Amino acid sequence: MSLRPHDERMVMPTPFAPRVAALCQTNDWYTWAGYTTPNTFEEVGLEYFAMRNATGVFDLSPMTKYRITGPDSEAFLNRVMVRDVRKIKPGRVGYTVWCTDEGMVHDDGTIFHLADGDYRLCAQERCMDWLHWSTLGFDVDIADETADIAALAVQGPTSCATLRNMGLSGIENLKPFGIATFPFNGAELLVSRTGYTGDLGYELWIDAGQALPLWDALFAAGRELLIRPVGSEALGIARIEAGFIMAGEDFVPAEQVVRHGRARSPFELGLDWLVDFHKGPFTGRNALLKEQREGSRYRFVILDIEGNKPANHSFILDKHGRTIGHVTSAAWCPTAKSNIALASMNMPWGRDDDEMYAEIYYNRELAWTRLLSRCRVRRDPVFDPPRRRATPAQNL
Amino acid sequence: MTDALNKGSYDTIIIGAGHNGLVCAAYLAKAGRKVLVLEAASQPGGAAATREFHPGFRISSGAHLLTQLNPGIARELGLASHGLAYAARDLKTVALAEDGAHLVIDGASVSGVSASDAAAYGRFHTQNKRFGKVLDGFFSRRQPTLVDRSWDDAFSLLKLGWSLRRLGKDDMQDLMRVGLINIYDVANEHFDSELLKAAVAMDGVLGSHMGPRSPNTVYGYLHRHIGDAWGNTGPALVRGGMGALGQAFAAAARGFGAEIRCDSKVALVEMQGCRATGVTLESGETLLADTIISNADPKTTFEKLVGHPSLDAGFSRRVHNFRSRGVSAKLHLALDALPEFTGLDGALAGERLLLAPTMDHIERAFNHAKYGEYSQAPVMEVSIPTVHDDSLAPAGKHVLSAIVQFAPYALGQGWDTGKQAFKQLALDQLEQYAPGIGQQLLASELSTPVDLEREFGMTGGHWHHGEIALDQALLMRPMPGAHQYSTPIPGLFLCGAGSHPGGGIMGLAGRNAAEAVIKHQSNGKERAA
Numbered sequence: 024m025s026l027r028p029h030d031e032r033m034v035m036p037t038p039f040a041p042r043v044a045a046l047c048q049t050n051d052w053y054t055w056a057g058y059t060t061p062n063t064f065e066e067v068g069l070e071y072f073a074m075r076n077a078t079g080v081f082d083l084s085p086m087t088k089y090r091i092t093g094p095d096s097e098a099f100l101n102r103v104m105v106r107d108v109r110k111i112k113p114g115r116v117g118y119t120v121w122c123t124d125e126g127m128v129h130d131d132g133t134i135f136h137l138a139d140g141d142y143r144l145c146a147q148e149r150c151m152d153w154l155h156w157s158t159l160g161f162d163v164d165i166a167d168e169t170a171d172i173a174a175l176a177v178q179g180p181t182s183c184a185t186l187r188n189m190g191l192s193g194i195e196n197l198k199p200f201g202i203a204t205f206p207f208n209g210a211e212l213l214v215s216r217t218g219y220t221g222d223l224g225y226e227l228w229i230d231a232g233q234a235l236p237l238w239d240a241l242f243a244a245g246r247e248l249l250i251r252p253v254g255s256e257a258l259g260i261a262r263i264e265a266g267f268i269m270a271g272e273d274f275v276p277a278e279q280v281v282r283h284g285r286a287r288s289p290f291e292l293g294l295d296w297l298v299d300f301h302k303g304p305f306t307g308r309n310a311l312l313k314e315q316r317e318g319s320r321y322r323f324v325i326l327d328i329e330g331n332k333p334a335n336h337s338f339i340l341d342k343h344g345r346t347i348g349h350v351t352s353a354a355w356c357p358t359a360k361s362n363i364a365l366a367s368m369n370m371p372w373g374r375d376d377d378e379m380y381a382e383i384y385y386n387r388e389l390a391w392t393r394l395l396s397r398c399r400v401r402r403d404p405v406f407d408p409p410r411r412r413a414t415p416a417q418n419l
Numbered sequence: 420m421t422d423a424l425n426k427g428s429y430d431t432i433i434i435g436a437g438h439n440g441l442v443c444a445a446y447l448a449k450a451g452r453k454v455l456v457l458e459a460a461s462q463p464g465g466a467a468a469t470r471e472f473h474p475g476f477r478i479s480s481g482a483h484l485l486t487q488l489n490p491g492i493a494r495e496l497g498l499a500s501h502g503l504a505y506a507a508r509d510l511k512t513v514a515l516a517e518d519g520a521h522l523v524i525d526g527a528s529v530s531g532v533s534a535s536d537a538a539a540y541g542r543f544h545t546q547n548k549r550f551g552k553v554l555d556g557f558f559s560r561r562q563p564t565l566v567d568r569s570w571d572d573a574f575s576l577l578k579l580g581w582s583l584r585r586l587g588k589d590d591m592q593d594l595m596r597v598g599l600i601n602i603y604d605v606a607n608e609h610f611d612s613e614l615l616k617a618a619v620a621m622d623g624v625l626g627s628h629m630g631p632r633s634p635n636t637v638y639g640y641l642h643r644h645i646g647d648a649w650g651n652t653g654p655a656l657v658r659g660g661m662g663a664l665g666q667a668f669a670a671a672a673r674g675f676g677a678e679i680r681c682d683s684k685v686a687l688v689e690m691q692g693c694r695a696t697g698v699t700l701e702s703g704e705t706l707l708a709d710t711i712i713s714n715a716d717p718k719t720t721f722e723k724l725v726g727h728p729s730l731d732a733g734f735s736r737r738v739h740n741f742r743s744r745g746v747s748a749k750l751h752l753a754l755d756a757l758p759e760f761t762g763l764d765g766a767l768a769g770e771r772l773l774l775a776p777t778m779d780h781i782e783r784a785f786n787h788a789k790y791g792e793y794s795q796a797p798v799m800e801v802s803i804p805t806v807h808d809d810s811l812a813p814a815g816k817h818v819l820s821a822i823v824q825f826a827p828y829a830l831g832q833g834w835d836t837g838k839q840a841f842k843q844l845a846l847d848q849l850e851q852y853a854p855g856i857g858q859q860l861l862a863s864e865l866s867t868p869v870d871l872e873r874e875f876g877m878t879g880g881h882w883h884h885g886e887i888a889l890d891q892a893l894l895m896r897p898m899p900g901a902h903q904y905s906t907p908i909p910g911l912f913l914c915g916a917g918s919h920p921g922g923g924i925m926g927l928a929g930r931n932a933a934e935a936v937i938k939h940q941s942n943g944k945e946r947a948a
């Protein structure tokens with residue numbers, strides 16, 4: 024295997040770095056999968072509301088991208104993933120997780136079925152070793168495209184209109200989880216109607232060399248529609264509002280777990296709907312069947328918490344004050360005006376009618392307050408507008 | 420052609436009629452199962468085989484000396500009544516010296532060495548016999564697991580702990596210590612005679628990709644000497660060659676009602692809903708049964724018959740990494756007369772003969788194997804069974820069988836070109852100890868590990884179907900995810916040398932597997948009830 028750019032340099036700039044750095048007034052950065060990424064550009068509230076009321080643009084380039092091709096690519100992915108990959112038709116995207124033999128989640132991600140026998144897997148974490156080990160017995164090629172492909176998430180109610188302004192005619196007819204391609208500046212622009220915000224939104228994928236022209240065209244097209252770059256903090260609120268889990272926050276990727284028992288299964292992350300026991304063998308099947316038979320250790324829940332103090336890192340207590348779970352991520356969600364937490368409950372806790380309290384600590388000028396806020400299990404995410412699914416898409 | 424009509428005629432299919440498959444079949448049939456054994460070769464027995472390799476000359480073409488046959492199994496299956504007869508028992512081991520100053524090991528005693536070496540050997544032998552008794556307790560049951568809680572396993576571990584305690588503090592410490600070092604260091608601790616050390620070291624490396632200085636060689640030694648704990652003082656020769664033992668196992672299995680079909684190579688394990696439900700033969704015929712047990716080695720079973728795609732990725736990687744590349748070749752000679760070894764009393768020519776002058780010599784021979792080359796001066800274990808058994812060659816003529824090391828399966832230059840040259844090196848080696856043997860040669864044949872793989876269907880031509888190093892032995896055999904004879908595929912079990920306690924004509928893997936399958940089925944019934 025040849026060296027990839029990220030093998031040669033510890034932390035890489037993304038292909039959009041010149042534009043992103045120029046706009047990042049807070050100079051507030053972190054490292055995501057080996058790339059410099061902004062936490063914020065200006066102010067998290069502004070960025071969040073741009074995403075919810077107009078269009079927010081997030082530089083997605085650090086997302087790990089594997090191109091999977093070859094005669095057995097479908098069978099290979101079907102063996103790696105817990106869901107039935109055969110049901111993701113060409114031109115479609117599917118959300119998925121993959122597991123260890125023990126049925127513990129490595130990571131979640133999306134599979135892009137680009138053409139017959141041609142897939143792209145997008146993931147938060149790197150997993151080339153695992154994918155490679157999984158190729159035994161399959162005729163399949165895996166190439167790491169992370170550095171070759173620049174990607175932007177374009178999310179929010181005016182995102183469709185922005186892309187139309189940019190010349191992507193007919194984009195409004197793209198269905199959720201659909202893929203379309205457009206010519207751009209002599210290259211091919213791939214657009215998927217996907218995102219991490221639970222709203223109308225798109226992800227744009229293009230050859231890294233075309234990154235800056237794409238950025239410029241996009242921001243020119245969106246100026247009137249109040250387009251704004253967003254950092255990971257604003258995106259973090261949006262994804263909690265939409266009820267999406269995140270690797271490293273809501274679960275520890277199984278390969279990174281050091282202490283026995285700290286990983287989570289798909290059932291323990293509320294992803295039962297993904298697991299398909301009828302499709303044939305896949306890694307983790309035996310273990311997951313056993314879990315289904317014998318019961319899970321944890322239950323994933325979305326909690327609606329009284330008050331407006333975010334419940335980050337809170338224990339969840341029963342009415343006697345005993346710990347019955349803990350929060351994995353939390354935010355005050357401005358659009359839904361709700362105090363939401365994603366939590367991992369010890370079984371059997373987290374049932375609809377359980378009486379539960381979040382133990383919240385907050386500090387105002389060195390004065391600590393401890394709150395016990397009642398919480399209720401939500402069956403659905405708080406943010407789920409109809410325009411998320413409507414096709415043709417809202418075209419403001 | 421799918422023959423679904425057979426459903427119901429067998430409840431158990433065993434893939435492979437090696438001696439372990441046959442033992443497993445016998446015990447299951449005895450317990451009332453309807454067992455069908457499918458064997459690729461034209462006769463049952465696996466590497467317990469006798470073959471004519473030159474008109475009128477027959478030889479044990481796989482295993483040649485019987486050191487580890489479990490006496491309980493021989494008794495329970497009535498092997499004697501099914502035709503097993505010994506041409507010789509408790510053979511001595513003669514470590515040959517080029518100058519004729521041989522030494523002779525007979526059980527606990529050794530002649531041809533200093534009094535202090537002889538005494539040391541006595542102590543060494545007795546201690547190893549005690550260690551063998553500990554291993555016996557462990558070998559004769561399915562191995563326990565450390566993670567799943569089961570009373571049975573807890574009991575096995577308790578028993579093991581108890582048998583270790585009973586060794587006493589000094590022995591226990593010694594076992595823990597030597598178990599992790601190598602036979603080279605251990606032999607040096609005990610003995611002065613280079614020849615004696617080399618003879619001991621040979622027992623640690625025969626059949627394994629290991630030199631005397633390799634870790635795990637003490638375990639290899641103890642494994643080979645498990646027969647001492649069962650009352651043998653040396654190896655035995657089966658009358659009619661090892662194939663006669665294979666036939667006796669087959670007759671015993673048939674006697675209990677098992678059916679054996681030869682020339683029936685299994686191509687695939689059939690699966691339905693991720694469960695093993697039958698097998699498809701190379702002929703295309705499909706046979707169904709509730710329980711499928713594989714006597715084929717783990718790599719064949721998982722990589723060829725099941726296939727990686729049906730396994731969890733982590734497990735299939737362990738299968739892929741399972742070490743099973745053989746290093747032992749077999750040399751078969753048809754001889755006009757009994758060869759004369761320099762300085763050897765003719766009466767000893769039928770004993771077990773070792774050609775390995777020093778431990779360093781063995782280590783150097785092994786060095787080549789590490790780099791994909793054959794040894795320039797190979798070491799050998801030689802047997803001339805015709806001294807005791809006139810059924811194998813015309814009157815007055817002889818056959819010689821030798822295990823020749825080191826002949827790596829993955830020879831860099833390939834065995835097509837390497838075979839002749841390596842055979843000549845082996846013959847040259849013999850000539851040095853038995854001058855004139857070349858003149859007595861009527862025919863010769865060398866089976867490389869690649870040939871052995873082809874003849875017996877064992878991956879890599881490996882003696883144990885996979886190295887018996889500590890990471891692939893005992894609790895770990897063959898690999899995490901497949902132990903206690905079960906596999907990740909429901910309905911599919913293992914019963915061959917690749918499973919606990921490993922290879923050699925022993926029978927324990929087959930018997931333990933039968934017990935594990937019966938236990939598994941009764942647990943299943945309890946759960947269903």
Ligand SMILES: Cc1cc2nc3c(=O)[nH]c(=O)nc-3n(C[C@H](O)[C@H](O)[C@H](O)COP(=O)(O)OP(=O)(O)OC[C@H]3O[C@@H](n4cnc5c(N)ncnc54)[C@H](O)[C@@H]3O)c2cc1C
Binds near residue numbers: 459881
């Ligand atoms: C060179 C060499 C020398 C040895 N010398 C000795 C010795 O002197 N003494 C000793 O005790 N041990 C010796 N061994 C070890 C001993 O031969 C083996 O450990 C023993 O034969 C293993 O027995 P088994 O029944 O588990 O498997 P095997 O004897 O290997 O039998 C497995 C059977 O399965 C069959 N099979 C495999 N795949 C299929 C399929 N797809 N369909 C149908 N059938 C199939 C094979 O044809 C074979 O008959 C030696 C081994 C080697 C390689």
